[in-house]
Amino acid sequence: xxxxxxxxxxxxxxxxxxxxxxxxxxxxxxxxxxxxxxxxxxxxxxxxxxxxxxxxxxxxxxxxxxxxxxxxxxxxxxxxxxxxxxxxxxxxxxxxxxxxxxxxxxxxxxxxxxxxxxxxxxxxxxxxxxxxxxxxx
Numbered sequence: 001x002x003x004x005x006x007x008x009x010x011x012x013x014x015x016x017x018x019x020x021x022x023x024x025x026x027x028x029x030x031x032x033x034x035x036x037x038x039x040x041x042x043x044x045x046x047x048x049x050x051x052x053x054x055x056x057x058x059x060x061x062x063x064x065x066x067x068x069x070x071x072x073x074x075x076x077x078x079x080x081x082x083x084x085x086x087x088x089x090x091x092x093x094x095x096x097x098x099x100x101x102x103x104x105x106x107x108x109x110x111x112x113x114x115x116x117x118x119x120x121x122x123x124x125x126x127x128x129x130x131x132x133x134x135x136x137x
Contacts, residue, residue: 005087007087009088009089009090010023010026010085010086010087010088010089011084011085011086011087011088011089012026012056012083012084012085013083013084013085014070014071014081014082014083015070015074015081015082015083016082017065017066017070019058019066019067019070020089022058022059022060022061022066022067023056023057023058024057024058024059024121025056025057026054026055026056026057026085027054027055027056028052028054028085028100028132029052029053029054029055030050030052030132031050031051031052031053032047032048032049032050032051033047033048033049033051034046034047034048035047035048050128050130050131050132051127051128052102052127052128052131052132053125053126053127053128054083054085054102054104054125054126054128054132055123055124055125055126056123056124056126057121057122057123058121058122058123058124059119059120059121060111060112060120060121060122067122068111071106071109071124072109072111074105074106075106075107075109078105079105080103080104080105080129081103081104081105082101082102082103082104083101083102083103083104083126084099084100084101085099085100085101086098086099086100093135093136093137094136094137095136095137098134098135098136099134099135099136100132100133100134100135101132101133101134101135102128102129102130102131102132102133103128103129103130104126104127104128104129105126105127105129106124106126107127108124108125109122109124110122110123
């Protein structure tokens with residue numbers, strides 16, 4: 001029986017910048033909406049175009065090479081960039097530690113949010129341009 005995967009050190013890289021130590025949670029939501037393909041011969045559904053999103057919650061950081069420095073320019077300049085996500089940072093890519101890759105854009109960005117005494121955090125939902133890739137070696 002396989003042991004459960006407890007997320008302790010996922011790898012997250014955006015535009016070549018390793019932001020692993022700023023990540024509080026990560027989600028890869030894969031989606032291909034159902035498209036009705038009914039005909040006189042019966043009811044049927046087909047897969048539509050991929051509409052996946054990667055959402056990451058970060059401890060906000062304004063240092064050079066950190067969260068705001070990485071995402072602000074892409075939001076302001078409306079540019080796409082690559083992301084790489086792996087369940088276990090310090091293990092090689094394998095069938096049990098796949099590397100997920102995608103090209104994403106940032107349409108909404110909240111650089112600062114919180115109340116007195118709160119940890120400054122930001123959540124960024126990044127729609128995938130094209131498709132999410134999965135590498136196992």
